[in-house]
Amino acid sequence: MACPPIEELNLLHNNICQALGDPKRIQILYALNEQPRHVTALADDLGMPQPTVSRHLRVLRQRALVTTQRDGPAVVYQLVDDRLIFVLDEMRQVLRDVLMRQSEVLS
Amino acid sequence: MACPPIEELNLLHNNICQALGDPKRIQILYALNEQPRHVTALADDLGMPQPTVSRHLRVLRQRALVTTQRDGPAVVYQLVDDRLIFVLDEMRQVLRDVLMRQSEVLS
DNA sequence: TTCATGTATTCGCCTATCCGAATACATGAA
DNA sequence: TTCATGTATTCGGATAGGCGAATACATGAA
Numbered sequence: 167m168a169c170p171p172i173e174e175l176n177l178l179h180n181n182i183c184q185a186l187g188d189p190k191r192i193q194i195l196y197a198l199n200e201q202p203r204h205v206t207a208l209a210d211d212l213g214m215p216q217p218t219v220s221r222h223l224r225v226l227r228q229r230a231l232v233t234t235q236r237d238g239p240a241v242v243y244q245l246v247d248d249r250l251i252f253v254l255d256e257m258r259q260v261l262r263d264v265l266m267r268q269s270e271v272l273s
Numbered sequence: 274m275a276c277p278p279i280e281e282l283n284l285l286h287n288n289i290c291q292a293l294g295d296p297k298r299i300q301i302l303y304a305l306n307e308q309p310r311h312v313t314a315l316a317d318d319l320g321m322p323q324p325t326v327s328r329h330l331r332v333l334r335q336r337a338l339v340t341t342q343r344d345g346p347a348v349v350y351q352l353v354d355d356r357l358i359f360v361l362d363e364m365r366q367v368l369r370d371v372l373m374r375q376s377e378v379l380s
Numbered sequence: 381t382t383c384a385t386g387t388a389t390t391c392g393c394c395t396a397t398c399c400g401a402a403t404a405c406a407t408g409a410a
Numbered sequence: 411t412t413c414a415t416g417t418a419t420t421c422g423g424a425t426a427g428g429c430g431a432a433t434a435c436a437t438g439a440a
Contacts, residue, residue: 169303172296174365179296182364186290188428189283196276205387218429220388230371239386239437249367253360257289258281260356264337295398312417325399327418346407346416 181229182250190214191222192254198232199251202244288336289357297321298329299361305339306358309351 170178186192193212197203203211209219223243226232231250235242245251276282293299300319304310310318316326330350333339338357342349352358 169300169307170365172300175299175303176296178361178365178368179293179299181368183290183293183296183299186286187294189279189286189290190428192282192286192290193276193279196282200276206385215430216387217389217431221428224388230375236437238439239384241387246371247367249363253363253367254285256356256360256363258277258285260354260360261285261288264353268337297398313415322400323417324401324419328398331418343407345409346414348417 182231185226185229185231186254188222188225190218191226194219194222194226195231195245195250195254198243198245199248202235202242204237204240204242206240208243289338292333292336292338293361295329295332297325298333301326301329301333302338302352302357302361305350305352306355309342309349311344311347311349313347315350 169175190212194208197208197212205219205223206216208214208223209216212219223232227234227243231246232243233246235244277285297319301315304315304319312326312330313323315321315330316323319326330339334341334350338353339350340353342351
């Protein structure tokens with residue numbers, strides 16, 4: 167039950183939490199969980215400019231949350247670990263519950 | 274397996290991911306999980322200035338991740354839901370596994 | 381080598397957020 | 411009411427991170 171050492175919390179923050187710091191990156195993670203994709207396919211499917219997607223993917227790649235694989239001139243991105251989505255889903259569930267309890271108190 | 278609607282992803286981002294966007298706030302969440310505390314106690318235990326802690330707590334409070342309770346002139350903060358820590362621990366575990374696999378590949 | 385396709389980066393600007401220092405506010409006791 | 415304690419906010423400056431537009435780079439086919 168002890169707090170993890172500060173170095174480990176910084177690791178957690180730098181590698182995962184910071185990567186989740188933009189809603190578009192969360193959207194990209196969910197999209198890649200649904201199916202690995204080319205950069206252009208992601209951009210089309212999510213309605214974002216290609217450079218924007220590429221920049222966000224770089225952030226995710228630098229933090230080792232996605233992996234890449236060449237396919238001719240294209241690059242296929244995929245999630246490095248399904249559990250990232252599980253964790254996001256759990257956060258959504260916690261949020262739902264918290265907001266639910268909160269609205270009950272207010273009523 | 275479909276992606277959640279963008280509005281829900283924004284909710285998730287605004288309420289939780291953004292709150293995890295500073296390592297000091299993660300530290301505070303872990304500290305509060307260990308034991309609910311006054312602002313000053315938190316500041317002392319974590320070695321942060323009181324206004325800094327207070328500002329971070331406001332962020333957590335506005336996102337409903339902590340609750341408050343008056344105790345004379347002091348204010349006791351506590352985690353709104355234990356699962357927040359479970360989620361953080363799971364993220365740490367995923368990160369450990371990913372980094373482990375990565376170092377195996379490199380060797 | 382040249383071109384078409386697909387991806388990554390750079391630039392400049394703008395906004396968000398952090399911090400330290402100072403100060404304002406809230407509570408309860410005397 | 412006044413004071414001591416504890417908490418919250420404001421201010422200014424610094425930094426980080428986002429975006430659009432333009433451009434550079436990489437790959438494979440011809």
